[in-house]
Amino acid sequence: MNTFSDIKELVSTLKREEKLISEMFSKRKKLDYKLSDAQELVDFDENRVDFLTERNVLRKNGNLLELDDDFLEFFEKVLDVNEEINLSYIDENIKNIKENINYFLNETNENRKYDYLRLIKKTFRKMGIITLKSVVDLRRNIETTFKNEVNYKNKKLKLENLDAKRTVVENLIKQTLQLIDEEETTFFNRGLDEELKRIIVALKYQLGECSHNLIEIEKQIINFLNQIKIQGKFLEKLRKLKYLKDHFTIEAETDIKQVLAHKNEIIFETKIFEPLNVSIDLLRSDEKAFEAIKRIAKNQQNRKLFKPVLADTISDEFLENNVEQEIAIVLEEVRNGFLATSDHLFNFIINYHFGKNVTFNERVTIFCQMASQYELEFKIKTDFQISNGVEYALIYPK
Secondary structure: OOOOOOHHHHHHHHHHOHHHHHHHHHOOOOOOOEHHHHHHHOOOOHHHHHHHHHOOOEEEEOOEEEEOHHHHHHHHHHHOOOOOOOHHHHHHHHHHHHHHHHHHHHOOOHHHHHHHHHHHHHHHHHHHHHHHHHHHHHHHHHHHHHHHOOOHHHHHHHHHHHHHHHHHHHHHHHHHHHHHHHHOHHHHHHHOOHHHHHHHHHHHHHHHHHHHHHHHHHHHHHHHHHHHHHHHHHHHHHHHHHHHHHOOOHHHHOOHHHHHHOOOOHHHOOOOOOOOOOOHHHHHHOHHHHHHHHHHHHHHHOOOOOOOOOOOOOOHHHHOOOOOOOOOOOHHHHHHHHHOOOOOHHHHHHHOOOOOOOOHHHHHHHHHHHHHHOHHHEEEEEEEEEEOOEEEEEEEEO
16 A cells, blocks of 8 residues: 655645545535546546545545545544544543553653653643534534434434433543542642643533533433424324325314314415515615615616517418317206106117217216216116126116
8 A cells, every 4th residue: 555655745745636635525425526527627637546546545436536534534623524423532532541640650750751741631632622522513413413304213313312422422521520530639639730730620611611512402302302203293193184084084083174163373364465665765865775776777788678579470260260069968868868768778878869979888888877877866676687798787767
């Protein structure tokens, strides 16, 4: 694996390829950054892309490119735009402090003791910043999850997992304070100088801010989970109402008519749109209004006026009165004719003159329509007959 020879080569490479790296970093959440797009930003010099790939700045996957995880994590951490909450890092810092405190207490050489003390101070400074950033990221992820996650179950599950991370941060803060105030009193009695004292005071202030924010975050999570629960119950009721509506039983099984009759919400009112006219006195006296008028007038001057194209004269043949006649089958007339006979319905319709050509299948359809629409006016027998493969009941007028 090729690496950069020194920091100078690394910085110069990042400077030379800043367009490509900046573009890829801005689109880091997309998984389809194409190699052809990258080549445009390096003047179609494939060697420059290969150089970055060989030194693990970029990773190539077929025809796609992406930033290496180490560089991506470095850029996100420096620019403070990473969204992942790394709680293990805080825990590692606590363990690192405990280890260096033991080394400090066991060391007899003053120079080496100072080196351990310097590492402890550095770690304490980082812990306050990291914990604050974790709390900020936690709040942002909670709000983003509640607003943007569309799946009800995943939204609830993600909020519960974020609440678990909140508990972890809270425990890590308690461990840090316990480390300072209770566990390592011997170290702080021996090694507490003015700089370390200032660092500890600043750290306690930062951890106090984090604790107050965690209390608000806990309230926020409880509120969001309650809203999700209420929304879930509402959707469940809505699905049940839709089920009843689709089965045409909503009015029989609910009191929806009575409930809606007592509702007077504004949402049921007709929207009234009223024009907002600017005062004439304001247009005359206000300088900003005058500037706006001039700007609008200038925009109107730049508009192109299109002359409407006149259509051709309508042909006289389209203005002629053409009447098309179609013979319609009126079931009521057929019923009246049938009631005046003593024949059964099927035979009557088969021999009925409709004024136009009606096929056998169409006459069977008319028979079914007559039997269903006027069954109260007919006498339906239990006897059946068959004609052209169609079995029908004998129906007579009452």
